Amino acid sequence: MAKEPVYKGNLYSYLKSKPGVYDSLVKVIDRIGLQKKLQDSTVTLFALTNANFQLAVQNLNNTLNVSDKPAQYLNSVKYEILDSLMCQYIIQGRISSDSLTNQDGKDVLGIRYGYPMHIGLNRQASSGYMNGGPTIVDFSDTRRSVFNRNWVTTETSSLNIQTDNAVVHVLNPDHVFGFNKFVSQIIYIPPPENLFKTIGGVGSASKETSGGPNAVEASKYVFDGNPETKFFLSSPGQFYIQWDFLVAVAANSYTLRSANDIQQRDPTDWTLQGWNEETSKWDLLDTKKDEAFDERFQLRVFFFTNTRAYKTYRLNIARMYGGSDFQLADWTMNRNQ
Incomplete structure (x- = not known):
């Protein structure tokens, strides 16, 4: 049996050697101040090579170029983004592949912020034998979901490099730093002022979940601002959700957040209307078709042109992404500052 690679020194020294x-990895570690952690703490590192960072930066700048925005690099990206993403790859304690014999793998937390990750053993097939090939480790961003179908998983190219204070598993060169969140976090558009919080009002729906208004997936949860809850309907057909504000207010944006479960239940076609009290008719404010939420718990901001104040806004759901069931974590009406 081959001996595991051993480096006499701490993890930070190993990366520098x-x-x-690992030039890009060291640059990020230095920038977010994790040198000491990698020198004197017992950790497991899922090591990113220069190639992993290069893919992320290339994807970012391709996206920025489309919008005629200046390029960004690891030394200019916001500290908070690098910090939160990098800390997912460093796990407290030594976790070697032989400790992952449990079929379900191991739930782990990233350092500093306790972000939930998952590590699992994966034995490859070889020469016609199941599990007869090399052993690799699957490393997953759980997206805070208990359903592994919502996870984003990458694989290792080498395992169990030992330093004085750490175990290192090296990720495949085709892994993109940030589990595809690097670009979306940088170009993320924060939602404008939430009118429910500033104006006050009541949310309602034309159809309720089968368990009634107090069920765990009732309509009230699409208005509560908590991404961990959701509104679910089984094969509702066309229906609407509605905000009634205490006073008339001119909204010109809204947000939708995808829920935890499968993408097929996300809304993809809808219209937004405002009740015009002068004409006693619904005014059409926005129409969307073939929209997609690429991630679970993804918050998207939609802007539209409007100067008229309405007390009531209605979102008419016409079609789901790939099926008849509906789910949505949150909906807000907003006003740009």
Whole structure:
């Protein structure tokens, strides 16, 4: 049996000893102030090579270029983004592959912020034998979901490198730093002023979940601002959800947040209306078709042109992404400052 690679020194020194491999990783570690953690704490690192960071930066700048925005690099990206994403790859304690014999793997937390990740053992097939090939480790961003179908998983290219204070598993070169969240977090558009919080009002729906208004997935949860709750309907057909504000207010944006479960239940076609008290008719404010939520718990902001104040706004759901069932974590009406 081959001996595991061993480096005599701490994890930070090991990374510094590999120029041309971990230069970008060291740059990020230095920038977010994790040197000491990698020198004197017992950790497991899922190591990102230069290639992993290069893919992320390339994807970012391709996206920024489309919008005629200046390019960004690891030394200019917001500290908070690098910090939160990098901390997902460092786990407290030593976790070698032979400790993952449990079929279900191991739930772990990233350092500093306790972000939930998952590590699992994966034995590859070889020469016609199941589990007869090399062993790799699957490393997953759970997206805070208990359903592994919502996870984003990457694989290791080498395992169990030992330093004085750490175990290192090296990720495949095709892994993109940030589990595809790097670009979306940088170009994320924060929602404008939430009118429910500033104006006050009541949310309602034309159809209620089968368990009634107090069920765990009732309509009230699409208005509560909590991404962990949701409104679910089984094969509702066309229906609407509605905000009634205490006073008339001119909204010109709204947000929708995808829920925890499968993408097929996300809304994809809808219209937004405002009740015009002068004409006693609904005014059409926005129409969307073939929209998609690429991630679970994804918050999207939609802007529309409007100067008229309405007390009532209605979102008419016409179609779901891939089926008849509906789910949505949150809906807000907003006003740009």
